Amino acid sequence: MAAAPTPVPADAPPAARESAPNRSWAQAPAAALAKSGAGPGSSAGRVATSDASATPETDAVEAAPRKPAVAARAERKPSRQAGAGNAAGEGTITHDISPQQMAENSYRRALVALQEGRVSAALADLDRALEIDPRNEAARQTNISLLLENKRNDDAIRQLRLALGIDPRQPGLAMVLARLQLERGGPALETLMTTLPYAGNSAEYQAFLAGVLQRQQRHTEAAQYYRAALTLAPQNGVWWMGLGISLQADMHLPEAREAYRRARASNGLSPELQAFIDRKIESLPH
Numbered sequence: 001m002a003a004a005p006t007p008v009p010a011d012a013p014p015a016a017r018e019s020a021p022n023r024s025w026a027q028a029p030a031a032a033l034a035k036s037g038a039g040p041g042s043s044a045g046r047v048a049t050s051d052a053s054a055t056p057e058t059d060a061v062e063a064a065p066r067k068p069a070v071a072a073r074a075e076r077k078p079s080r081q082a083g084a085g086n087a088a089g090e091g092t093i094t095h096d097i098s099p100q101q102m103a104e105n106s107y108r109r110a111l112v113a114l115q116e117g118r119v120s121a122a123l124a125d126l127d128r129a130l131e132i133d134p135r136n137e138a139a140r141q142t143n144i145s146l147l148l149e150n151k152r153n154d155d156a157i158r159q160l161r162l163a164l165g166i167d168p169r170q171p172g173l174a175m176v177l178a179r180l181q182l183e184r185g186g187p188a189l190e191t192l193m194t195t196l197p198y199a200g201n202s203a204e205y206q207a208f209l210a211g212v213l214q215r216q217q218r219h220t221e222a223a224q225y226y227r228a229a230l231t232l233a234p235q236n237g238v239w240w241m242g243l244g245i246s247l248q249a250d251m252h253l254p255e256a257r258e259a260y261r262r263a264r265a266s267n268g269l270s271p272e273l274q275a276f277i278d279r280k281i282e283s284l285p286h
Contacts, residue, residue, distance in 0.1 A: 103133030110142065119146060130159075134166060144176070153180055164195065171199035175208055188212055203232035207239050210246075219246035237266030241277060248280070257284050 097105075110125035123146055129139040140163050147156040160177040164170060174195035178188040192209045199205035210225035226243035230236065244259035260281050264274065 099132050100136075103129040103136045103139065106132065107136060107139040107142070110139070114146075119150065122146065134162065137163075141173075144173075148176075153183075156180065157184075157186075164191070168195050169198040171195055171202050171205045174199070175205060178208070178212065182212070182215075189216070201232070203229045203236070203239075206232070207236070207242070210239075210242060214242060214246055217249070219249040222246040223250065223252075235266055235268070237263045237268045238273070240266060241269070241273065244277075244280065248284070253284055257281060260284075 106125045106129035110122040110129065113119075113122035113125060123143065126139050126143040126146070129136050130143065133139075140159060144156050144159050144163070147153070147159065157177065157180050160173055160180070163173055164177065168174070174191055178191045180186070181188040181191060189209075189212050192205075192212060196205070196209065206225045207229035210222045210229065213219075213222040213225065223243055223246040226239055226246065229239050230243065233239070240259050240263035244256045244263060247253075247256035247259055260277050263269065264277050264281070269277070
């Protein structure tokens with residue numbers, strides 16, 4: 001039977017302690033921002049692309065995506081219907097605007113406000129859009145991004161929970177929420193497990209879940225999800241290192257040595273992490 005899980009050594013660098021995934025998936029395409037009316041210089045553009053420089057050496061809390069990408073929505077024109085004839089027999093044109101179109105119009109007003117630097121007005125328009133149509137994904141993601149940019153994390157958590165309550169099939173938003181919950185001691189693992197059935201093809205999601213489990217000293221489960229992530233992305237040295245840490249904690253020493261060796265051979269680690277792995281390998285019995 002495996003020995004009880006042991007803590008990661010105190011001298012481990014942040015990435016070794018958490019073995020986090022990268023977060024390149026969270027970067028918003030510039031074309032999508034341009035289509036939505038929020039250019040790279042706008043507040044929305046800055047929010048969605050602010051994490052583009054993240055590296056795999058970031059710890060689990062920091063590596064979780066901080067901000068969702070701002071989605072683009074195609075413009076829809078109001079429908080027109082012929083009204084009843086007036087007293088003079090002349091036809092009139094009336095606008096029949098659906099709630100979805102009203103929400104879309106409010107969302108687009110928010111984008112204009114962002115381009116003009118009026119963040120408070122943009123947030124108010126986004127709130128109106130979501131009150132009318134809670135399923136307006138573009139408005140929800142833009143709202144969350146702006147709330148995070150302005151350090152309104154409690155409001156962002158509320159919006160993220162609402163979004164996932166409507167549709168849990170959003171792994172990106174689940175990772176953002178889990179990161180915020182980790183910072184506050186909230187139910188990050190519960191959030192990730194709820195959306196896990198819809199994240200089967202996301203190596204980043206599997207590795208982030210593994211990092212959260214590893215923080216809780218649940219190394220057997222952490223190793224399971226690191227392996228799932230590495231099946232999808234076998235060249236990620238940080239995840240091999242995370243697998244080695246959990247295998248070593250569970251006293252699977254030959255497997256841990258092999259995981260460390262694979263991490264060392266990945267050529268994607270900083271000198272600090274390479275030195276850490278060398279120490280881990282040397283600590284294993286020969």
